[in-house]
Amino acid sequence: MDIRHLRYFVTVAEHGSITRAAEALGMEQPPLSQQIRQMERDLGVVLFERQTRGVRLTDIGQALLPRARTILDMQAQFLSTAQELARGEAGHIRMGLAGAVPLLPVIPLTIRRFREMAPNVTLSLEESNTPALCAALHEHAIDLAIIRPPAPDPARLSVFHLLDEPTVIALPRGHRLTTRPVISLDMVADEPLIIFARELGPGFHDAILSAYQSAGVTPVIGQQAPQIAGTVPLVAAGLGVSVVPRSLSQIHTGGVTFHGISAPAPRATLAVAIRAGQNMPLVTRLVHVLRSACKAWEKRLAAESFFETE
């Protein structure tokens, strides 16, 4: 028995007549009679009671009819779901976020907008560090990650630039420089630099140290934080200063003030990474949405700083 037989069964039951069901199905009466009989033989069950005027469901047929309808409905759902998946209108995305990424408003706002665009899509979010996210991508544990480039193994990944975020210096309350809105790195070169472990985000880590070097100073490395955002409380505790993405200034934890960095300032880069072979339309769509949203965000940011510096 296959789905065609179920369709025939339901149609005949609905029309109460093999002849009329046949024309509804776009076929002739004899083959439909045959198929019904064959289905009855296969099941070992009499579905219809043949009468002089059409056919009539037996009690067994009556009991089986709703089940047949259910299977047909599920098959139709299967087909439409396949279409939706193909068009990227449904499915599930497991998404990974590098440290402190959710604090940058453009990211959660874009994710939210994407969920509104594709309501049949379910998303699961996970926050981790860049190397772990890339490993998770390779292991198919996640489908998409927002990382701080470069990826450790860019060969089998596709990485697309999202944005360059300015960085700020975090100073403890009462620091001698808290009155100045903008600070240069050489002014804090002798204060311990609280920075996250390099393996949590090699790219951003190196960008910070390079900026120090460009400023002609060498930082004193203080305590290492287990996460990128984890440096802020250490600064608040007075263990030193830190350089963090500007979005971290959202954290209004007491005891810390944030100050702009005059050139040469490091920048915190974000990128979206997917597996190179990834062709799931849903993921492609999300990547596209993220890229265009971040492009607009960078443009707005440039305009703002233009007015600021003028």
Added chain:
Amino acid sequence: MDIRHLRYFVTVAEHGSITRAAEALGMEQPPLSQQIRQMERDLGVVLFERQTRGVRLTDIGQALLPRARTILDMQAQFLSTAQELARGEAGHIRMGLAGAVPLLPVIPLTIRRFREMAPNVTLSLEESNTPALCAALHEHAIDLAIIRPPAPDPARLSVFHLLDEPTVIALPRGHRLTTRPVISLDMVADEPLIIFARELGPGFHDAILSAYQSAGVTPVIGQQAPQIAGTVPLVAAGLGVSVVPRSLSQIHTGGVTFHGISAPAPRATLAVAIRAGQNMPLVTRLVHVLRSACKAWEKRLAAESFFETE
């Protein structure tokens, strides 16, 4: 797409290899490759990512796999349910009961035993009068009825005798005869006879009147009750006497006493009726169970009355 494709899809997904899935399915590799490809063409979706070592589900395939399994499970359920229905192990029976039948313990006990024998069977019960039950049978509104014969239209029904129940006389409290355990009909011939409307059960109605005639008297017809069991409250209200199945003496409503009837006594006959064409195994089984249970009940009753009269 039909069920075979779903089975192929699931099997290949489970084995991660077309070749191994093919041998699990008892077929060769090339046709299975073809069928998978055709399914992908039909759906417009790539289900598997072909690798050098077997195949691997795409994300879309991953999302569709559980749905395919569900459809296969439902199809298996459909087949097994059909078998159960054919063997009378599952299904639904709509049962009609004539007036006061549930009061005869053998009936509810037998129904209960049947439900224990066939736990996948659901039963719906309905109490009505004999002519209405026969009409309901004809209209396929119920599948089986316990009636008080004869059926009004026995031609298209199969009616099987169940039992002959003795009848008793119901007397109002304080009646002059309440001290006598057994009464003959001629002793109450001048009291108004409370009886149910003849159309509610012509057979039983006529049996009562015939018994009066055999006793050489003519009853004075009193108020008509809308149900067979409805006569008892009227007797309690002092409107007359009534002849009812002995099982009604279960009703311990105050104000009424029940007394045996000496010959010639009417008997309340019960029978089970099904549509003549009815071949639903479940119904046949229930009819069989009812008949054998009532046969045993009659035998026990005969033994009891034997000891009583001895």
Added chain:
DNA sequence: CATGAGGCATACGTACTACATATGGCAATT
């Protein structure tokens, strides 16, 4: 580097089967 093995895709022939056409049988209606 060459060779072999494992696995999927392609090509082609075959057998099955679902369908159409033609016709028969049966009951109800006129």
Added chain:
DNA sequence: AATTGCCATATGTAGTACGTATGCCTCATG
């Protein structure tokens, strides 16, 4: 009695699912 409506049966045909043979690619091995 004739007719009509509807299901069943008989037979031919086309489409298709499957088997066999083979090719191509990648990875492992001498």
